[in-house]
Amino acid sequence: MTARTPFAAAVTGVGLITAAGVGAKATWHTVTGETTPVGVRHRPELTDLPCDFTYGVDELDTTEVLGVATQRLMDRFAQLAVIAAREAMADAGLDPESWDGSRVAVVIGSAHGGLPFYDEQHTALLERGARRVSPKLAPLAVVNSAASSVAMDLGAQGPSLGVATACSSGTVALGTAHQLLRSGACDIAVAGGAESVCSRLLIASACQMKAVSTRRDDPAAACRPFDADRDGFVIGEGAGLLVLERPEHARARGAAVRARIAGYGASSDAYAAVAPDPEGRGIERALRTALADAGIGPRDIGHVNAHGTSTVVNDRIEAAMLRRVLGEDALVTSTKAMTGHTLGAAGGIETALTVLALESQLVPPTANLDTPDPRIPLEIVRGAARSAPFDWAAKTSLGFGGHNAALVLTRA
Numbered sequence: 001m002t003a004r005t006p007f008a009a010a011v012t013g014v015g016l017i018t019a020a021g022v023g024a025k026a027t028w029h030t031v032t033g034e035t036t037p038v039g040v041r042h043r044p045e046l047t048d049l050p051c052d053f054t055y056g057v058d059e060l061d062t063t064e065v066l067g068v069a070t071q072r073l074m075d076r077f078a079q080l081a082v083i084a085a086r087e088a089m090a091d092a093g094l095d096p097e098s099w100d101g102s103r104v105a106v107v108i109g110s111a112h113g114g115l116p117f118y119d120e121q122h123t124a125l126l127e128r129g130a131r132r133v134s135p136k137l138a139p140l141a142v143v144n145s146a147a148s149s150v151a152m153d154l155g156a157q158g159p160s161l162g163v164a165t166a167c168s169s170g171t172v173a174l175g176t177a178h179q180l181l182r183s184g185a186c187d188i189a190v191a192g193g194a195e196s197v198c199s200r201l202l203i204a205s206a207c208q209m210k211a212v213s214t215r216r217d218d219p220a221a222a223c224r225p226f227d228a229d230r231d232g233f234v235i236g237e238g239a240g241l242l243v244l245e246r247p248e249h250a251r252a253r254g255a256a257v258r259a260r261i262a263g264y265g266a267s268s269d270a271y272a273a274v275a276p277d278p279e280g281r282g283i284e285r286a287l288r289t290a291l292a293d294a295g296i297g298p299r300d301i302g303h304v305n306a307h308g309t310s311t312v313v314n315d316r317i318e319a320a321m322l323r324r325v326l327g328e329d330a331l332v333t334s335t336k337a338m339t340g341h342t343l344g345a346a347g348g349i350e351t352a353l354t355v356l357a358l359e360s361q362l363v364p365p366t367a368n369l370d371t372p373d374p375r376i377p378l379e380i381v382r383g384a385a386r387s388a389p390f391d392w393a394a395k396t397s398l399g400f401g402g403h404n405a406a407l408v409l410t411r412a
Contacts, residue, residue, distance in 0.1 A: 006295040007182040008260035010250040013092030013243030015084035019055035031338045031364040032385040051212040053219035055236030055340025075114030081146040081194035084239035092243040104156035105186040107177040109169025109193040111344030114141030158186040166399030170347030175264035187249040192241035192348025224368035225308035225334035236340020240349030257412040259355040265289025269402030280321030286404040294408040302390025308334025319376040337367035
């Protein structure tokens with residue numbers, strides 16, 4: 001069999017809307033420790049729940065950015081996606097007025113779509129009757145509405161896909177975009193993830209599952225990936241989108257390339273609905289596939305932005321897998337203590353941060369890592385961002401239902 005020539009999609013634009021900051025620059029300053037996060041706090045709508053706090057994008061007025069009429073046509077997760085897409089487009093130097101929209105794809109992942117809107121409309125049905133239910137429920141709350149909203153906002157007429165693979169959705173969306181570009185189905189892809197689920201129903205369920213932290217006395221310190229005292233994740237909202245291009249397309253227009261996505265792998269555990277394979281065999285397959293797709297060896301990876309949710313089981317399984325595959329030299333971080341666990345958006349946000357890490361040769365620290373778990377056999381960056389030379393980086397993601405995905409990125 002003839003070996004396939006590795007394909008590396010050019011990353012020419014980055015857009016980030018997170019609890020750590022509005023915009024890529026603000027988010028990066030926070031996760032590298034240059035500023036203090038302000039987005040994690042108690043939420044009145046979650047009063048009396050064991051976990052009554054989330055990470056929110058509190059500094060963003062979506063009405064001011066989008067306008068009243070446009071905002072009303074989108075659920076909040078789609079609004080965040082559109083705003084992040086606009087930033088990524090501006091960063092890439094692309095003008096929708098001058099491109100061939102039929103050659104532009106949009107692929108956006110989300111785990112829950114407009115779940116809070118479902119909650120709101122269910123309450124309206126119960127309390128005020130069927131005539132008070134919004135006719136916009138179906139088009140606004142479905143998972144694909146972020147992708148369709150971005151496509152309409154940009155005039156992108158190529159493939160438009162909504163990806164729903166739980167917490168790996170954003171990473172799968174980027175991998176899918178990578179495959180579309182490689183196949184020649186498009187020249188440009190706007191891809192990543194978006195999520196906004198401050199839902200009393202969802203968080204009550206997560207509390208019952210014992211998946212979220214109940215450290216109510218200190219929300220900012222509750223999410224503590226790889227720490228010996230971790231007790232669960234903290235939900236966050238946000239969007240992370242990248243503009244990807246076929247290398248020849250980016251070259252022809254003289255685009256500045258910030259990094260490249262060179263490899264993608266995905267797998268299924270086929271093990272359990274809410275627990276990863278205890279040996280991490282599924283995520284290992286995804287990572288090894290991504291490495292092979294990029295045409296590199298495991299020891300070439302210098303940095304990993306891990307899934308690192310701050311749950312006892314996930315962190316231990318993922319860490320053991322990373323040590324087994326990559327060895328002990330890669331610098332590992334989880335940025336979720338700064339952004340919250342943004343579920344389906346996490347892969348998009350964290351891949352964008354990996355692009356910035358490659359570009360700046362700086363690995364963000366894992367915040368709140370006060371007492372490293374002795375069962376975590378990795379070089380976890382903590383305390384302060386670490387400057388280090390590395391040409392290759394990886395992003396790993398796991399999702400409920402056994403969905404695994406990994407990306408391999410390289411410097412421009």
